[in-house]
Amino acid sequence: MLKNDLLLQALKGQPTERTPVWMMRQAGRFLPEYRAIRSRYDFLTMVKTPEIAAEVTIQPVDILGVDAAILFSDILVVPEAMGMPLSMNEETGPSLGKGLSSAGDIEALEVSGIERRLGYVLEAVHLTKQRLEGRVPLIGFSATPWTLMAYMVEGNAKKGFPKAKSLLYGDPGLSRRLLEKLTDAVCTYLEAKVQAGVDAIQLFDTWSETLSKDAFLAFDLPYVYEVIRRLKERLGGRVPIVWFFKGCASSLEEITNVPVDGVSLDWTLDLGWAIPNIPKRLAIQGNLDPCVLLANKGAIQKEAERILAKVNNRPGYVFNLGHGVLPQTPVDNARFLISFVKEATQRHP
Amino acid sequence: MLKNDLLLQALKGQPTERTPVWMMRQAGRFLPEYRAIRSRYDFLTMVKTPEIAAEVTIQPVDILGVDAAILFSDILVVPEAMGMPLSMNEETGPSLGKGLSSAGDIEALEVSGIERRLGYVLEAVHLTKQRLEGRVPLIGFSATPWTLMAYMVEGNAKKGFPKAKSLLYGDPGLSRRLLEKLTDAVCTYLEAKVQAGVDAIQLFDTWSETLSKDAFLAFDLPYVYEVIRRLKERLGGRVPIVWFFKGCASSLEEITNVPVDGVSLDWTLDLGWAIPNIPKRLAIQGNLDPCVLLANKGAIQKEAERILAKVNNRPGYVFNLGHGVLPQTPVDNARFLISFVKEATQRHP
Numbered sequence: 001m002l003k004n005d006l007l008l009q010a011l012k013g014q015p016t017e018r019t020p021v022w023m024m025r026q027a028g029r030f031l032p033e034y035r036a037i038r039s040r041y042d043f044l045t046m047v048k049t050p051e052i053a054a055e056v057t058i059q060p061v062d063i064l065g066v067d068a069a070i071l072f073s074d075i076l077v078v079p080e081a082m083g084m085p086l087s088m089n090e091e092t093g094p095s096l097g098k099g100l101s102s103a104g105d106i107e108a109l110e111v112s113g114i115e116r117r118l119g120y121v122l123e124a125v126h127l128t129k130q131r132l133e134g135r136v137p138l139i140g141f142s143a144t145p146w147t148l149m150a151y152m153v154e155g156n157a158k159k160g161f162p163k164a165k166s167l168l169y170g171d172p173g174l175s176r177r178l179l180e181k182l183t184d185a186v187c188t189y190l191e192a193k194v195q196a197g198v199d200a201i202q203l204f205d206t207w208s209e210t211l212s213k214d215a216f217l218a219f220d221l222p223y224v225y226e227v228i229r230r231l232k233e234r235l236g237g238r239v240p241i242v243w244f245f246k247g248c249a250s251s252l253e254e255i256t257n258v259p260v261d262g263v264s265l266d267w268t269l270d271l272g273w274a275i276p277n278i279p280k281r282l283a284i285q286g287n288l289d290p291c292v293l294l295a296n297k298g299a300i301q302k303e304a305e306r307i308l309a310k311v312n313n314r315p316g317y318v319f320n321l322g323h324g325v326l327p328q329t330p331v332d333n334a335r336f337l338i339s340f341v342k343e344a345t346q347r348h349p
Numbered sequence: 350m351l352k353n354d355l356l357l358q359a360l361k362g363q364p365t366e367r368t369p370v371w372m373m374r375q376a377g378r379f380l381p382e383y384r385a386i387r388s389r390y391d392f393l394t395m396v397k398t399p400e401i402a403a404e405v406t407i408q409p410v411d412i413l414g415v416d417a418a419i420l421f422s423d424i425l426v427v428p429e430a431m432g433m434p435l436s437m438n439e440e441t442g443p444s445l446g447k448g449l450s451s452a453g454d455i456e457a458l459e460v461s462g463i464e465r466r467l468g469y470v471l472e473a474v475h476l477t478k479q480r481l482e483g484r485v486p487l488i489g490f491s492a493t494p495w496t497l498m499a500y501m502v503e504g505n506a507k508k509g510f511p512k513a514k515s516l517l518y519g520d521p522g523l524s525r526r527l528l529e530k531l532t533d534a535v536c537t538y539l540e541a542k543v544q545a546g547v548d549a550i551q552l553f554d555t556w557s558e559t560l561s562k563d564a565f566l567a568f569d570l571p572y573v574y575e576v577i578r579r580l581k582e583r584l585g586g587r588v589p590i591v592w593f594f595k596g597c598a599s600s601l602e603e604i605t606n607v608p609v610d611g612v613s614l615d616w617t618l619d620l621g622w623a624i625p626n627i628p629k630r631l632a633i634q635g636n637l638d639p640c641v642l643l644a645n646k647g648a649i650q651k652e653a654e655r656i657l658a659k660v661n662n663r664p665g666y667v668f669n670l671g672h673g674v675l676p677q678t679p680v681d682n683a684r685f686l687i688s689f690v691k692e693a694t695q696r697h698p
Contacts, residue, residue, distance in 0.1 A: 249599060
């Protein structure tokens with residue numbers, strides 16, 4: 001039993017005693033307690049060692065007082081489990097080697113048994129749930145098929161993903177074959193995570209921002225739709241699913257027709273503009289600009305208040321950033337934000 | 350007298366015998382004829398040598414048959430003329446040193462006399478106009494105050510511009526002081542360019558995409574508005590002004606209240622969605638995804654047709670990419686696009 005299930009209530013659209021709050025990328029990167037461990041192990045060792053992953057996942061719950069834990073992991077463990085070589089370069093970020101270049105490369109990707117090859121993630125879920133002792137819900141995540149495809153074809157996070165997008169435009173059939181395999185892989189992976197104990201799912205679709213509306217509707221949204229449909233079919237309404245995307249303002253109407261429980265919005269999508277166009281059945285999460293946390297407490301309070309004013313007590317709202325917390329964020333500023341949101345939204349009976 | 354003034358007609362919202370077409374970043378980067386010159390001179394020497402700048406500006410008119418020339422230059426010549434050290438690193442792109450860090454750094458920026466320090470640009474305009482012999486209009490450009498500020502505070506194109514945005518949030522007063530100086534500099538620079546002979550102006554606001562709506566309305570749009578207001582006051586309606594911005598979908602209504610002649614849209618803003626919300630008095634430019642040109646001719650034709658179908662013969666339309674042409678673009682693909690648009694939009698009497 002969860003002692004604090006504010007997140008789950010909000011994702012069901014229920015009114016809550018106060019607004020739940022957590023931060024994307026809260027586990028890792030900016031906490032000194034994380035960096036102390038990171039100085040002893042490389043990134044992928046941390047991801048693949050359940051003891052360490054659990055510890056890092058719980059750090060922000062202890063240190064910041066957030067209302068949810070999100071499993072410390074990386075979206076690229078999925079392509080690795082499908083057979084691609086994953087490495088982490090301190091300077092240039094994660095790499096999947098040369099990337100996928102041919103139909104043969106795509107055929108060689110292995111979906112079957114992926115949940116066994118990602119057993120270390122499932123073990124980290126078990127361990128984290130034990131150690132959390134029901135304090136807050138645990139979120140499990142995956143990237144969406146398109147966001148995975150972008151990395152996998154490019155081999156890294158090259159600006160604009162020209163190679164991946166050239167494949168979308170130049171060979172839509174082969175692109176769909178890859179997206180279908182990724183849909184299967186993501187579904188299997190997330191279902192296993194739920195069986196292992198996560199309380200909610202977040203889909204990360206950072207590279208939706210690189211797509212035109214036509215490309216988004218052809219190559220991104222349908223596969224997100226299918227992931228959600230299958231998970232709902234297999235799991236019922238057991239865990240809420242949230243879709244984080246970037247950009248996509250022209251597609252807001254189409255997005256809200258997907259049977260997802262909540263949408264997580266980046267900071268460039270104004271809540272005052274978006275909320276009237278988002279049906280009440282959908283929860284909304286977001287969307288403070290992560291750069292606000294680099295300024296000062298006055299600015300943090302002002303910008304958080306702007307967002308809360310736009311939300312205007314709409315049920316089904318989760319306070320969060322519009323993207324991941326930046327590595328250079330002062331911990332004191334993050335702690336101030338969390339406390340401020342909790343106090344400012346407390347309902348007094 | 351211009352022999353081909355289709356661009357200017359379209360920017361005035363007049364019906365044209367066919368749709369004018371040009372490509373952002375058409376001068377430089379992807380043409381072998383450009384790279385042949387580039388192998389002999391460094392980038393900034395090319396920018397600062399009017400003979401070379403004129404030659405490179407005219408190359409795409411000859412090679413691709415575009416309906417406009419855009420002066421080969423760089424947006425960062427303005428900060429350099431205000432006193433910042435500009436250098437070009439082959440790997441990491443342009444640099445303005447450590448960037449602006451204090452009120453003193455901002456006070457030290459010099460606006461007065463900027464048109465003299467940018468005399469080489471004005472000379473390049475003269476020379477280009479002579480050599481074009483009225484074949485097509487010549488576009489002059491500047492970045493907007495916010496886009497310049499982003500580079501100048503950061504010192505380079507660091508993803509998300511965290512230092513610049515931290516200044517916006519943390520010290521709005523000092524940010525406004527900088528933006529006001531940049532407004533003065535941009536106005537003086539563009540007025541001099543018009544006096545030197547450019548036929549149209551484009552404002553580049555690439556880093557609008559980093560801003561929330563509130564930050565955009567506070568720190569970006571008002572300064573663009575002021576640049577346009579002053580230029581219209583000083584120059585009358587002599588040259589049309591186009592504003593290229595990225596993102597900003599939530600602010601489309603506010604953008605269309607600026608007294609600009611045209612808006613240039615990136616490829617993530619769907620034309621079918623945007624056009625009903627853009628008043629007829631505004632010309633529209635854009636917005637093919639530059640990655641389409643990396644695919645094949647079939648894909649290029651299909652995607653260009655999609656755009657033309659959405660435009661549906663609206664007067665006041667200029668075909669263009671949604672951002673700059675990519676360096677790895679095959680020249681044949683670019684040439685195919687230009688020819689295709691010209692033929693597909695030709696009105697037969």
